[in-house]
Every structure is written in structure tokens, then in C-alpha cells.
Amino acid sequence: MNSYPMTTDGAKKLRDELEQLKSVERPRIIASIAEAREHGDLKENAEYHAAREQQSFCEGRIQDIEGKLSNAQIIDVTKLSNNGKVVFGATVTIMNTETDEEITYRIVGDDEANIKNKLISVNSPIARGLIGKEIDDIAAIQTPAGVVEFEIIEVEYI
Incomplete structure (x- = not known):
């Protein structure tokens, strides 16, 4: 299982x-x-x-x-010490490096995912591209429009 x-x-x-x-x-x-x-x-x-x-x-x-x-x-991400690394449960603010558009997502389990509430599945392309990265890292994420680079602005364990 x-x-x-x-x-x-x-x-x-x-x-x-x-x-x-x-x-x-x-x-x-x-x-x-x-x-x-x-x-x-x-x-x-x-x-x-x-x-x-x-x-x-x-x-x-x-x-x-x-x-x-x-x-x-x-x-329970609040019990982990925040070392600035993107992990499951973290709330991550990223910035599109081309448009400077910022967006904040929380990485959650498949059943919890709800894009309207900014909750993305740990198995989504965005989350997979962010996991393991740290603040100031650039994540290149495959989107329907092609590869988009995002800079990690903030990582919160809330």
C-alpha cells in the first residue's frame, strides 16, 4: 500500500x-x-x-x-523548522521572471488540491518543479504555453 x-x-x-x-x-x-x-x-x-x-x-x-x-x-509543516526549502505542505510565493507576476501556492495532497484556493497537488507540474528548491532559486516549469521560469520569493511553513 x-x-x-x-x-x-x-x-x-x-x-x-x-x-x-x-x-x-x-x-x-x-x-x-x-x-x-x-x-x-x-x-x-x-x-x-x-x-x-x-x-x-x-x-x-x-x-x-x-x-x-x-x-x-x-x-504538519508547522512542526518543521523552516530552512527556506520547498517541501510538502509549504506555502510558496513565486514570481514569473518574465512578467514579474507573483503568485502564492500551498503544496497539498491530491485530494486537497483546489486551484481556486491556491492549493496545488504535490503531483502537479508546478509543485514537482518547486519541491526541493530554496528561496531565490529559479524553477523552470513546463506549462501548456512552454517552459516558464519562476523565482522563489518566499517559503512559509504555516
Whole structure:
């Protein structure tokens, strides 16, 4: 089994979702199935079939989350001493060397990635190009528009 790197925030979100699914969604779906059963003939009972489908999805998601959490390697970057090196969980400010445009990303696990929130997957081309580099280093990153050079301005372990 592979271990999946995950930030403490990412692990907390998954645990919260798991708790919601087990304590709220699962009982609600079971009640819906029981109620739909009382309506009689199950072959043509759309409510029953919809509830069974929800149950299947819910149970699948519970298994998925439990699997991810059991294989998670939770990394709390705030516990590491910041030596200016880009590591998993770090928040990195980079500058495009051609346009002087600055952008800040946090490097997170695959499930946590959300480009709108500036959270990039550790497996993304940008993150792979930044990991291991240090402040003032130049990272050449392959983008759809070609290779772009970024200077690392700041590395935070927050």
C-alpha cells in the first residue's frame, strides 16, 4: 500500500466528512429506505431505488475516506523548522521572471488540491518543479504555453 501525503487540514476535513456521513447521512438514508419500503411494491418504487442508490454512494464514500485516512501520511509543516526549502505542505510565493507576476501556492495532497484556493497537488507540474528548491532559486516549469521560469520569493511553513 502506498501512503498518501496529506496536510493536517486535509485530514481534518476528511475526518469531518466521515463523521457527517456516518452520523447524519447514513441514518437518514436508512430511514428513507424504510419509509419507501412501506409504500409497497419495490419494483416500481422510485423513492426506494433512489434511496438505495444514495446508500450505495454513501457507503462507497465512507470506504474511500477510511481507506485514504488509513494510508495517509499526515504532515504538519508547522512542526518543521523552516530552512527556506520547498517541501510538502509549504506555502510558496513565486514570481514569473518574465512578467514579474507573483503568485502564492500551498503544496497539498491530491485530494486537497483546489486551484481556486491556491492549493496545488504535490503531483502537479508546478509543485514537482518547486519541491526541493530554496528561496531565490529559479524553477523552470513546463506549462501548456512552454517552459516558464519562476523565482522563489518566499517559503512559509504555516
